[in-house]
Every structure is written in C-alpha cells, then in structure tokens.
Amino acid sequence: RKEVEQDPGPFNVPEGATVAFNCTYSNSASQSFFWYRQDCRKEPKLLMSVYSSGNEDGRFTAQLNRASQYISLLIRDSKLSDSATYLCVVRNAGNMLTFGGGTRLMVKP
Amino acid sequence: DAGVTQSPTHLIKTRGQQVTLRCSPKSGHDTVSWYQQALGQGPQFIFQYYEEEERQRGNFPDRFSGHQFPNYSSELNVNALLLGDSALYLCASSPSVSSYEQYFGPGTRLTVT
Numbered sequence: 543r544k545e546v547e548q549d550p551g552p553f554n555v556p557e558g559a560t561v562a563f564n565c566t567y568s569n570s571a572s573q574s575f576f577w578y579r580q581d582c583r584k585e586p587k588l589l590m591s592v593y594s595s596g597n598e599d600g601r602f603t604a605q606l607n608r609a610s611q612y613i614s615l616l617i618r619d620s621k622l623s624d625s626a627t628y629l630c631v632v633r634n635a636g637n638m639l640t641f642g643g644g645t646r647l648m649v650k651p
Numbered sequence: 652d653a654g655v656t657q658s659p660t661h662l663i664k665t666r667g668q669q670v671t672l673r674c675s676p677k678s679g680h681d682t683v684s685w686y687q688q689a690l691g692q693g694p695q696f697i698f699q700y701y702e703e704e705e706r707q708r709g710n711f712p713d714r715f716s717g718h719q720f721p722n723y724s725s726e727l728n729v730n731a732l733l734l735g736d737s738a739l740y741l742c743a744s745s746p747s748v749s750s751y752e753q754y755f756g757p758g759t760r761l762t763v764t
Contacts, residue, residue, distance in 0.1 A: 546693075550691075574751050584757065585741055585755035585756060585757050585758055586694065586741070586755050587755070588752075588753075629693050629694075633751050636699070636706070636707045637682070637684070637699060637707070637745060637748065637749070637750070637751055637753070638684075638696045638699065638707050638709065639684075639686075639694075639696060639743075639751075639753060640696065641686075641693030641694045641695070642693050643691075643692050643693045644692075644693050
C-alpha cells in the first residue's frame with residue numbers, strides 16, 4: 543500500500559464547477575500536509591499548506607482529518623487555468639516529502 | 652532572484668552508463684533534496700544534502716549517490732543505468748534543513764535506452 547493515496551482521475555469538469563479531491567495517508571506520525579500543483583512537464587509548485595482547522599485561499603479550501611488520516615482540496619468556480627495535476631503531500635520526520643500519485647483535473651469550456 | 656536551476660534539461664543515455672545531474676539552489680538556501688518522478692507518478696524522495704553531507708535517504712539503491720559543494724550546489728550521480736531510471740529528476744531547495752518549504756527546479760528529463 544502506498545503511503546499517500548489519491549484517485550488519479552482525470553476529473554473532467556466544466557468551467558464554474560466545484561470539484562473536490564481526496565487523499566489518504568498511512569503514517570499517523572506525519573507532521574505536515576500540503577497540496578502541490580504540477581502543470582504538464584513542469585515542476586511541482588506549492589498550492590497551499592493544510593491545517594487541522596481547515597484553511598482557505600481564494601477559491602481553494604483544504605481540510606485535514608487527522609483521526610481518519612484524510613486530506614481534501616475543494617476548488618470552487620473552476621477556471622480553465624486550474625487544469626493541472628494536484629499532488630497530495632505529507633512531511634514525516636525530517637524534511638522528506640512523500641507525494642501521492644496526483645489527481646489530474648481538466649476544466650473544459 | 653534566480654530560483655532553483657538544473658542542468659542539463661534533457662539527457663539521453665544508454666543502459667549501463669553513468670550520469671551526473673546538477674542543481675543550483677535558490678539564493679539563500681542551503682539544503683538540497685533530490686526526487687525522481689516517473690511518468691504518471693508523483694515524485695519520490697531520493698536524498699537530502701545539508702552542510703555537504705547526506706542527511707536523509709529514501710528507498711533508492713546505492714547506484715544513486717550525490718554530493719553537495721561549499722556553495723550549496725549539488726550533484727546527483729546514477730551509475731549502471733537501467734531502463735527504469737528513465738524519469739524526471741527534480742531538485743528542491745530549502746532555506747534551512749529544518750524548514751519544510753521546498754522550491755523545485757524545472758527538472759532534468761533522463762531517458763535511458
């Protein structure tokens with residue numbers, strides 16, 4: 543079983559739609575949680591950190607449930623420019639980041 | 652302010668050969684991590700360098716080795732290349748070994764034939 547699991551998608555949604563991605567992690571000692579965005583053939587870039595209290599950044603909302611070891615990302619009012627792969631990431635002891643396989647989002651006009 | 656830079660951009664090698672990839676961290680950063688990203692998968696941690704020493708290592712064989720120089724730049728060496736080593740190799744730098752912030756370079760795409 544992979545340490546961080548994501549549905550690979552693709553999620554095909556129309557512009558303006560709300561879409562949610564989920565991720566589960568297996569290491570209960572994981573310390574920090576993130577969502578990264580990766581465009582085709584580009585490097586991953588930090589989208590947002592994820593906190594237990596939940597946090598929002600514009601159209602993006604992230605949630606963490608430590609008891610269920612579950613992380614989510616909600617994107618409201620999807621834009622064409624949101625099309626990308628979204629990577630769920632956890633940090634364990636030290637600064638090693640463990641990435642999920644990514645969820646591909648395609649926003650269509 | 653230059654971000655993380657990597658060279659070369661692309662590389663084609665033959666099975667059994669050796670390869671060296673290079674990374675210059677973002678200005679002010681002293682910690683460098685290397686990741687391997689196979690097609691369709693998420694990046695996998697190879698190792699991290701700080702103060703010219705390997706500090707953490709992922710589940711990669713000894714064929715993968717690295718080095719960090721006094722100016723914080725780093726090299727990744729892979730010996731006895733296998734077809735399965737074909738991937739995007741990403742370098743990420745951090746402002747300190749204790750920081751969770753990692754900034755990725757554009758990567759080196761290695762193809763092994």
